[in-house]
Amino acid sequence: AQSVSQHNHHVILSEAASLELGCNYSYGGTVNLFWYVQYPGQHLQLLLKYFSGDPLVKGIKGFEAEFIKSKFSFNLRKPSVQWSDTAEYFCAVTASGGSYIPTFGRGTSLIVHP
Amino acid sequence: EAQVTQNPRYLITVTGKKLTVTCSQNMNHEYMSWYRQDPGLGLRQIYYSMNVEVTDKGDVPEGYKVSRKEKRNFPLILESPSPNQTSLYFCASSPPWGRGDSYEQYFGPGTRLTVT
Numbered sequence A: 001a002q003s004v005s006q007h008n009h010h011v012i013l014s015e016a017a018s019l020e021l022g023c024n025y026s027y028g029g030t031v032n033l034f035w036y037v038q039y040p041g042q043h044l045q046l047l048l049k050y051f052s053g054d055p056l057v058k059g060i061k062g063f064e065a066e067f068i069k070s071k072f073s074f075n076l077r078k079p080s081v082q083w084s085d086t087a088e089y090f091c092a093v094t095a096s097g098g099s100y101i102p103t104f105g106r107g108t109s110l111i112v113h114p
Numbered sequence B: 001e002a003q004v005t006q007n008p009r010y011l012i013t014v015t016g017k018k019l020t021v022t023c024s025q026n027m028n029h030e031y032m033s034w035y036r037q038d039p040g041l042g043l044r045q046i047y048y049s050m051n052v053e054v055t056d057k058g059d060v061p062e063g064y065k066v067s068r069k070e071k072r073n074f075p076l077i078l079e080s081p082s083p084n085q086t087s088l089y090f091c092a093s094s095p096p097w098g099r100g101d102s103y104e105q106y107f108g109p110g111t112r113l114t115v116t
Helices: none
Strands: A003-005 A009-015 A020-023 A024-026 A031-038 A046-050 A057-059 A062-066 A073-078 A086-097 A106-114 B004-007 B010-013 B019-025 B031-038 B040-051 B054-057 B077-080 B087-094 B111-115
Touching: A003 A031, A003 A086, A009 A020, A024 A073, A024 B031, A031 A062, A031 A073, A046 A057, A046 A073, A073 A086, B004 B087, B010 B019, B019 B031, B019 B087, B019 B111
Parallel strands: A009 A106, B010 B111
Antiparallel strands: A003 A024, A020 A073, A031 A046, A031 A086, A057 A062, A062 A073, A086 A106, B004 B019, B019 B077, B031 B040, B031 B087, B040 B054, B087 B111
8 A cells, every 4th residue: 555754744934935845655556646735724626746747747826746756756846935825735646547545645734924 | 616515514513413424526526535634644534435335444434434325425424423523524526547637636625523
């Protein structure tokens, strides 16, 4: 079974700072990778996803993530955060071609100070 | 509008009083699931369903029941709620495998449950 680790549980940044949130997974086969975002009081919504092809994936609101297969990583980045990026971020993985069962990381809480 | 709906959004109840949280999706998705979200623990899957009449346990199924009699609905049942089931609950659905957006989860708005 796959597992997901998000190393940063809480991140506090000032506006315009750069962001990188770590995500590592363990699974020996082909995977699909996701980042979801949960704004305060709201439900989770998809930020970006990787299925195949270019390992650098661009999502909404200026976010991007890079799939590094050799490191089993899918880190989320944004060059310049805004106060409105304050949210909880979840990394998730599913086994490609397998069951639907996704595995979520525990989440990273990001607070951006204006 | 394509969406996942949950009802109620907020519920305060007492220990032992049976309750049902409804979940419905209008996207003809085959896969549906229930999660609970607790501080520091992230999202934990309770039950999931691959299709009508097909359900299976997730990571934390104790104290919960589900049914999938229709493709669009996936209710979560707490037969005898206890205070440790106080949590934020999310329903999610996903398209069938093989479509371009396979595995992407579409989440409902959440149900905040308090059991006293």
